[in-house]
Amino acid sequence: MTRIARFACSNAADADAAQCSCCGYDDPMFAPEAFARRDLFKRAGGLAGAAVLATPLMAQAQTPQLAQAQAPAREIVQIAGNVYRFRNNFHFSVFAVTPAGVIATDPINADAATWLKNELRTRFNQSVRYLVYSHDHPDHINGGEVFADTATVVAHERARDKIRDERRRTAPVNIAFSEALTLELGGTVAELEYVGRNHSDNSLVVRFPAARTLFAVDFIPVESVAFRDLHEGYVEEWFDSLKRVEAMDFDLLAPGHGPMGTKAHVRQFREYLETIRDGVLAGLRAGRSLDEIRPSIDLQKYANWAGYAQMRDLNIDGMHRYYTLFSRRSG
Numbered sequence: 001m002t003r004i005a006r007f008a009c010s011n012a013a014d015a016d017a018a019q020c021s022c023c024g025y026d027d028p029m030f031a032p033e034a035f036a037r038r039d040l041f042k043r044a045g046g047l048a049g050a051a052v053l054a055t056p057l058m059a060q061a062q063t064p065q066l067a068q069a070q071a072p073a074r075e076i077v078q079i080a081g082n083v084y085r086f087r088n089n090f091h092f093s094v095f096a097v098t099p100a101g102v103i104a105t106d107p108i109n110a111d112a113a114t115w116l117k118n119e120l121r122t123r124f125n126q127s128v129r130y131l132v133y134s135h136d137h138p139d140h141i142n143g144g145e146v147f148a149d150t151a152t153v154v155a156h157e158r159a160r161d162k163i164r165d166e167r168r169r170t171a172p173v174n175i176a177f178s179e180a181l182t183l184e185l186g187g188t189v190a191e192l193e194y195v196g197r198n199h200s201d202n203s204l205v206v207r208f209p210a211a212r213t214l215f216a217v218d219f220i221p222v223e224s225v226a227f228r229d230l231h232e233g234y235v236e237e238w239f240d241s242l243k244r245v246e247a248m249d250f251d252l253l254a255p256g257h258g259p260m261g262t263k264a265h266v267r268q269f270r271e272y273l274e275t276i277r278d279g280v281l282a283g284l285r286a287g288r289s290l291d292e293i294r295p296s297i298d299l300q301k302y303a304n305w306a307g308y309a310q311m312r313d314l315n316i317d318g319m320h321r322y323y324t325l326f327s328r329r330s331g
């Protein structure tokens with residue numbers, strides 16, 4: 001079995017090492033720079049081109065650096081209309097600026113949130129009125145207390161419970177929901193929706209209808225494989241999640257890591273997982289061993305995706321483990 005080094009959490013500064021349960025996408029292999037030579041949007045249609053070419057509003061003096069950077073790579077890029085993308089090293093969130101304040105998402109960590117808070121004040125003369133947590137994982141939602149003086153914090157109800165019960169290093173959740181919630185601030189609408197279990201059991205997506213943009217974290221990587229062996233994933237339900245997102249009305253996909261994408265990338269990732277699932281199930285039915293199943297699945301069309309060389313086999317192993325356990329459970 002392929003062994004890979006354990007990835008260090010690049011966002012550990014604000015989290016106890018033991019508490020930091022990074023999704024794993026905080027590795028340079030998944031950074032946008034890894035995609036530098038690729039024109040993702042050309043193939044996906046011209047629509048997103050304007051967004052990806054948007055000028056960084058306030059990149060720090062240095063361009064974003066990879067893991068060895070001295071200072072965190074932080075920048076704000078306009079996605080569409082009044083919706084912007086905030087980067088802190090390998091983590092991203094989005095926010096919408098309205099005349100009545102800002103609808104923000106994952107604070108990432110206290111240092112990053114402090115930087116963002118200052119930028120929002122100096123550039124837009126605004127403060128955060130709503131802060132939405134994508135899911136409960138600390139490497140995305142630590143630091144919420146930075147915005148707690150002005151913001152109402154929103155999350156899925158299971159995220160709220162974990163944050164409270166485990167005394168996470170972030171602001172407690174003020175408004176929790178189970179299925180869907182619409183926020184409206186200064187004429188901007190943000191539609192929050194829980195799309196079922198996938199990478200976590202409390203992931204929500206945020207859709208900004210006017211900007212035709214969707215924010216989704218850790219369960220729809222853009223032209224990247226899944227992380228390692230899907231150890232926290234709810235595999236069967238993950239497919240349903242992806243289909244639900246595909247049925248939503250949006251054009252631009254803003255993930256929590258890596259480059260921007262489009263709706264087409266949701267389908268591509270689902271098809272990647274389905275190819276693995278179908279290959280694993282066919283192998284199991286034919287009585288093949290995992291060693292025989294791994295090379296039997298043709299994933300060549302994904303060979304240029306981030307993480308492919310390192311995690312192709314691990315993704316198969318995870319799917320194999322899931323369906324082996326699943327058949328035991330239901331047998």
Ligand SMILES: [Zn+2]
Binds near residue numbers: 023025139140217
């Ligand atoms: Zn993540």
Ligand SMILES: [Zn+2]
Binds near residue numbers: 023137200217
């Ligand atoms: Zn996560």
